[in-house]
Amino acid sequence: MVIRNTSMSDRNLEQIMEETSKDDTLQTLTRLIIDGWPDEKNEVPKEVFEYWNFRDELSNVNRIILKGEKIIIPTSMRKNMLNKLHEGHLGIEKTRKLARDSIFWPGINAQITDFISKCSVCLESRRSNTKEPMAESETPELPWMTVGTDIFYWNINNYLIIVDYYSRYFEIAKLENIRASCVITHMKSVFARHGISSKNLLD
Ligand SMILES: [Zn+2]
Structure with a gap:
């Protein structure tokens, strides 16, 4: 080899x-x-x-x-x-x-x-970028600051997907049901692992 x-x-x-x-x-x-x-x-x-x-x-x-x-x-x-x-x-x-x-x-x-x-160079360049209002709406300053969520149905189950707009990293959780309380419980546990989200762009 x-x-x-x-x-x-x-x-x-x-x-x-x-x-x-x-x-x-x-x-x-x-x-x-x-x-x-x-x-x-x-x-x-x-x-x-x-x-x-x-x-x-x-x-x-x-x-x-x-x-x-x-x-x-x-x-x-x-x-x-x-x-x-x-x-x-x-x-x-x-x-x-x-x-x-x-x-x-x-x-x-x-x-x-x-x-x-934690990279100071990246932090600095993000900081100067976000001074422009256009960029601000597109790129969050920190991971898990802005996330998007959606629910999709696949193979007889409902799933919650949460996307971090900063890193494009996503997490998927299988939902027991699609009641708000269930969705919120799963979202809370994801956020708890990554820090709290300040903006949740719910579709
Ligand atoms: Zn860097």
Whole structure:
């Protein structure tokens, strides 16, 4: 098997190999990949629990761990990777897309969102953009500040979809019924996880 990961230079790969060998969790993971996984999740060490669901996609090539064709980045290099991914100060979705083809670690998407929402360069440029009234109505300043919601019916169930206008991230919740109280309960739980929405553009 060959690493077909063109976005990584050789020097980077060497560093990833080096750091993977020093990363305790990734070393546990390497042993499981080589020796085989047990039948039950509770038989694996806790630190690799978050890899369990996609254990079949994992492989070990030249001391680097791959998930499909994506390189699993050791913990010590993740912060640096976030910096690199966000070098051009692209938005959350574009940055995620950039990562999606080449690198992975558990929780990477949430960390990208968090990293960008705290980026001072992006915050400053959003602040100056939102001084224009036109832009203000289009781009919220912060994630989960403005959301759109809709209810759709699929496969005998009703679903609530909530879209964050800032990141275009969306969440879907299955509804027990379409009474307002039920919809509001689901919306509250989504908002509680992301912070409170100040504007809800209900259709
Ligand atoms: Zn930025």
